Each structure stands twice: as C-alpha cells, then as structure tokens.
Amino acid sequence: MIVLKSEREIGLMRRSGHILADVVQLIRDMVKPGMSTLEVDDAVEAFIRECGALPAFKGYRGFPATVCISINEEVVHGIPSAHRRMKEGDIVGFDLGCIVEGYYADCAVTLPLGEIPPRVQELLDVTRESLERAIAECRPGRRLSDVSHAVQRHVDPHGFGIVRTFVGHGIGRALHEEPQVPNFGDPGRGPQLKPGMVLAIEPMVTLGSHDVKILDDGWTAVTRDGSLAAHFEHTVAVTENGPEVLTSKNHSEGASTAPSEASPRRDCAGFAGARTGTRQP
Secondary structure, X not given: OOOOXXXXXXXXXXXHHHHHHHHHHHHHHHOOOOOEHHHHHHHHHHHHHHOOOEEOOOOHHHOOOOOEEEEOOEEEOOXXXXXXXXXXXXXXXXXXXXXXXXXXXXXXXXXXXXXXXXXXXXXXXXXHHHHHHHXXXXXOOOEHHHHHHHHHHHHHHHOOEEOOOEEEEEOOOOOOEEEEEOOOXXXXXXXXXXXXXXXXXXXXXXXXXXXXXXXXXXXXXXXXXXXXXXXXXXEEXXXXXXXXXXXXXXXXXXXOOOOOOOOOOOOOOOOOEEXXXXXXX
16 A cells, blocks of 8 residues: 655655755765775764664664665665675665654665766766756646656667666665565656655666676675666655755755755765565665
8 A cells, every 4th residue: 555645754754854965965975995894884874873763774774884885786685784895886776765753764875986987977967957857746736657767768779788686665664565666667657646645766777787786794785797886865745836856955845956966064963675476675
C-alpha cells in the first residue's frame, strides 16, 4: 500500500533531507585522495548526530556503517573500512540516509577524485541528468512508470547499462516503502501519482553490462563485468505544484536538479531498494 504523507510528515522529511544536503557538501569539502572510507563514515555520523538526527543505515538489517561508500565498479552498499583508501582518478558513490523524529530521507551522489576520462565523466553526467528527468515527472496525474521511463529514455542513447537488480522506492516512516521505482520500463503504467507521495528515485548506471553480483561481505554490489558505475538519488515529494526535492536546499517545489550541484554551506554543528525477490539491505 502506498502511504500518502501529510504536510507535517513532509516537513519532517524535509528537515531530514536538508541535513543530507549539508552532508553532501561536507563530503565535497573533505574527501580527497589518500583518505580512508572509514574516515568519511566517522565524520558523517558525527555530523548527522550533531544535527539532532540519527543515521538511517547503521544497524539496518545488520549494515555496520553510516554511509554506503562504493568505489569504481562497486554499484552500491560498499562498507567503509580503515584499509580502503580513495585514490586519484576514482569515482566514489556516497549513499546517505538519516532520520528526524521517525521520518527518513535518502540521497546519493557519485563524485570524481581528480581528473577522469571523458567517457567516465559522461557516465556521471548522464546518470545525474536521468535523475533530473525522472524528478520532473513527479507531478499529480502522471503514472509511476513515467518516472521510470524518463531514466531509461535518457540513458539508453548513450550506450550505458541500467542496473535492474536495485530500484528506487517509497519512503517515509520506513526507509523502504511501496511503491518500487525501477529505472526502466514503458511509460503510462502503474499507480497514478498523487500529492503526498514521496519517492526515493535512484538511477544506477554502468559503463558496461547491467548485471551485478554481491561480494562475499554480503553487501557490496559490483558490476559483473568490472565496468564503472554511477549512482545518484534524491527523495522527492509529489505536491499539487509539482515535485519538491526534499534532499536539496537549492530547490523548492517543481525543482529537478540533482545533488551533484553545490549545496549551501552546512548550518549545524539506499540504501537502495532491491527488486522483489532480491536481498535488500
């Protein structure tokens, strides 16, 4: 069942989302080659707690960290480690979640560390742009698959792979709620979008095949062919006036820009869903 959120509930999710927007800026400011992924995780957890929120992922179905940090061929759910250091030329995905008074927000961004090849930059740009186009479909009267199709319509002409195993999801008092939001499919199908729906939309796109496998840690999803992957996500409320991106401070109702663009300076001291039948963290 799809649960419609009240204005009060959306307000709490907005507070949670704005903390994540600040976290994205924190990560942009601090991440550099040579840092361990655990250093980033520790800083993000401290920041979220200082803001009066709770980490959404830590302990969720046994996940041991606050941030999913996924490097290069890792698609999602990478576990931070003191022994894993980021290096020049990496692309690094940061999947973030927090909770304010029982309400969740979820977002993700993939960042390059230093110079990357043009085709890899295209991968990041196209994935981010596909999210923008999906957000633009989050209006009353559209169908859920219009959101999904917007991603596929933008990605396919570039020759990239769209991950099928993991999909977006509804979000609210639980991290994963109905409906599932695939990043592919024909338009004009599924539930009609209504004010009060809140969706976590998260395209995951690869340089090669869409197939993924899970590593022996039971969490980290990597491309089966070893190709690079990008992941962007926003939590979006459907309103009478169009989409409101709850995980961005730059935009209000009707906005559709992804979190790779600079957020305002922070002002306080995904998990990805899995398709039915697939293990979901």
